[in-house]
Amino acid sequence: MVDVIVIGAGHNGLIASIVLAKAGLDVLVIDHVTWPGGMAGYHVISGIEVPIGAYVLGLIPNDLMSELGIGIEQYKPEPIAVYVKGSELVRWWRSLEDRIREFNRWGLGDNLRAMWNKIMDFHRALRKYLYRLNPPSKEELLNDPVLSEFIRSKGWEFLSQYLPREFWDMFIFEPYLDQPAFMIGYYNPDTDWWFPAKNGEVGIQVFAHELYNAVLRAGAKVVLGLGVKKVIVDSGRVRGVLTDDGRRIEARAVLSTASPINTLINLVGKEYFDKSIVDRLMNVQLGGASRLVIVNNGPIKLRNELNNYRDSILQLPFGETVVHDNYLIVTGLPTRDELSEYVDIDWSVVKAFELITPSDYESMFRLAGGNLNHLPMTEEYMFSNRPIPGWGYSTPIKGLYLGGAGTWPGGQVTGVPGYNAARKILSDWSSLR
Numbered sequence: 001m002v003d004v005i006v007i008g009a010g011h012n013g014l015i016a017s018i019v020l021a022k023a024g025l026d027v028l029v030i031d032h033v034t035w036p037g038g039m040a041g042y043h044v045i046s047g048i049e050v051p052i053g054a055y056v057l058g059l060i061p062n063d064l065m066s067e068l069g070i071g072i073e074q075y076k077p078e079p080i081a082v083y084v085k086g087s088e089l090v091r092w093w094r095s096l097e098d099r100i101r102e103f104n105r106w107g108l109g110d111n112l113r114a115m116w117n118k119i120m121d122f123h124r125a126l127r128k129y130l131y132r133l134n135p136p137s138k139e140e141l142l143n144d145p146v147l148s149e150f151i152r153s154k155g156w157e158f159l160s161q162y163l164p165r166e167f168w169d170m171f172i173f174e175p176y177l178d179q180p181a182f183m184i185g186y187y188n189p190d191t192d193w194w195f196p197a198k199n200g201e202v203g204i205q206v207f208a209h210e211l212y213n214a215v216l217r218a219g220a221k222v223v224l225g226l227g228v229k230k231v232i233v234d235s236g237r238v239r240g241v242l243t244d245d246g247r248r249i250e251a252r253a254v255l256s257t258a259s260p261i262n263t264l265i266n267l268v269g270k271e272y273f274d275k276s277i278v279d280r281l282m283n284v285q286l287g288g289a290s291r292l293v294i295v296n297n298g299p300i301k302l303r304n305e306l307n308n309y310r311d312s313i314l315q316l317p318f319g320e321t322v323v324h325d326n327y328l329i330v331t332g333l334p335t336r337d338e339l340s341e342y343v344d345i346d347w348s349v350v351k352a353f354e355l356i357t358p359s360d361y362e363s364m365f366r367l368a369g370g371n372l373n374h375l376p377m378t379e380e381y382m383f384s385n386r387p388i389p390g391w392g393y394s395t396p397i398k399g400l401y402l403g404g405a406g407t408w409p410g411g412q413v414t415g416v417p418g419y420n421a422a423r424k425i426l427s428d429w430s431s432l433r
């Protein structure tokens with residue numbers, strides 16, 4: 001018997017287990033993949049640790065990292081990102097003044113300054129609601145003097161006040177344009193995007209290693225390469241889990257950071273929930289990301305001026321692309337010709353080539369639809385509606401909690417869902433013992 005079983009050693013599961021173990025609870029983290037970090041982890045291709053999913057950070061608050069004792073550096077290339085706009089490059093420099101100068105090439109410097117100030121205001125305002133154990137409702141946020149604008153207006157309405165259409169892709173993915181402008185704030189962090197780094201090593205593996213070490217230091221146990229087959233529920237309360245290899249492990253509480261669809265439908269079972277909840281989860285519009293990886297024998301060469309910005313996040317027409325030493329990753333699915341327009345690939349020196357499709361992600365992480373945010377980041381699943389209206393991090397099953405990307409504030413590497421879910425368990429602990 002342990003105090004808490006955490007399903008999933010993704011960053012949220014690891015962060016939750018640090019908080020719980022530091023509070024003195026006996027914590028066991030289980031994940032069926034063999035690396036720490038889940039989608040913010042890495043796998044080894046041709047001897048190189050390559051990101052499996054996330055490659056840049058920016059949404060994880062600095063104060064949360066300090067509190068957890070995660071001592072990594074934030075490597076920000078200069079420029080941080082380069083956006084290919086037709087035949088031109090738009091560079092996203094580190095300083096606001098440089099960005100304004102860049103946008104003045106199109107006479108848009110003042111507009112950019114006004115928009116960026118609004119986004120900074122958004123983050124200052126959001127901070128008040130981030131660490132809430134009862135996630136804020138849309139109505140509550142509508143009463144906030146700053147956030148209300150980001151909820152009332154659609155993404156396209158917000159952007160069109162400042163910039164012509166051809167710049168919008170720099171700030172938000174096309175499918176979110178019709179969602180509340182909240183998503184524009186969310187995806188444009190005030191710290192900007194950065195690469196985790198330590199002792200000269202750059203890459204998401206640095207973050208995953210640091211988190212994993214912090215979990216072990218806090219005293220939690222981690223088992224990788226072992227799946228959870230079922231969450232055991234008896235008389236309306238959780239009793240533990242049954243693992244893929246048939247072991248029964250008892251616990252006072254179970255925190256699942258797997259997707260809510262996976263957790264509630266597959267691990268617990270439809271029979272425990274109202275039909276409206278099952279329908280809500282089963283009818284989620286699915287969709288996911290693809291990943292292309294190329295590992296070369298020598299450094300990857302980019303074409304023309306782009307080669308000057310090898311370290312930057314490259315926003316290419318087919319998806320974000322990142323080059324590190326001898327490897328290149330694209331979050332997207334370019335054809336060979338599309339890729340060759342920007343990358344000078346000598347196929348005779350390609351050592352490894354990997355393509356991960358949404359259905360690969362689905363089976364790798366037991367992730368319905370391969371959705372990298374576990375649930376859509378659409379109004380129906382935002383704020384206190386994520387994952388089920390009014391649940392927050394709890395469920396109707398006593399002792400069962402949710403704390404992955406499918407809970408407030410949402411997907412990407414923020415660490416906030418895991419942190420809040422752990423604090424919710426601690427606040428309920430006297431009734432769970």
Ligand SMILES: Cc1cc2nc3c(=O)[nH]c(=O)nc-3n(C[C@H](O)[C@H](O)[C@H](O)COP(=O)(O)OP(=O)(O)OC[C@H]3O[C@@H](n4cnc5c(N)ncnc54)[C@H](O)[C@@H]3O)c2cc1C
Pocket residue numbers: 007008009010011012013030031032033037038039040052053054055056057058059226227228229257258259262267289290291331361364365366372373374403404405406411412413414
């Ligand atoms: C291609 C791609 C690129 C991305 N790029 C970025 C980026 O650059 N920056 C960013 O911030 N975000 C990015 N993301 C999104 C980000 O990676 C995720 O939203 C985030 O990592 C989710 O974290 P999590 O801890 O909530 O869940 P996960 O990382 O999904 O962790 C949940 C874990 O639960 C495990 N699990 C599930 N079911 C079971 C079971 N039955 N038994 C045991 N274990 C189980 C899974 O194996 C998984 O490891 C990207 C994602 C993808 C796929």
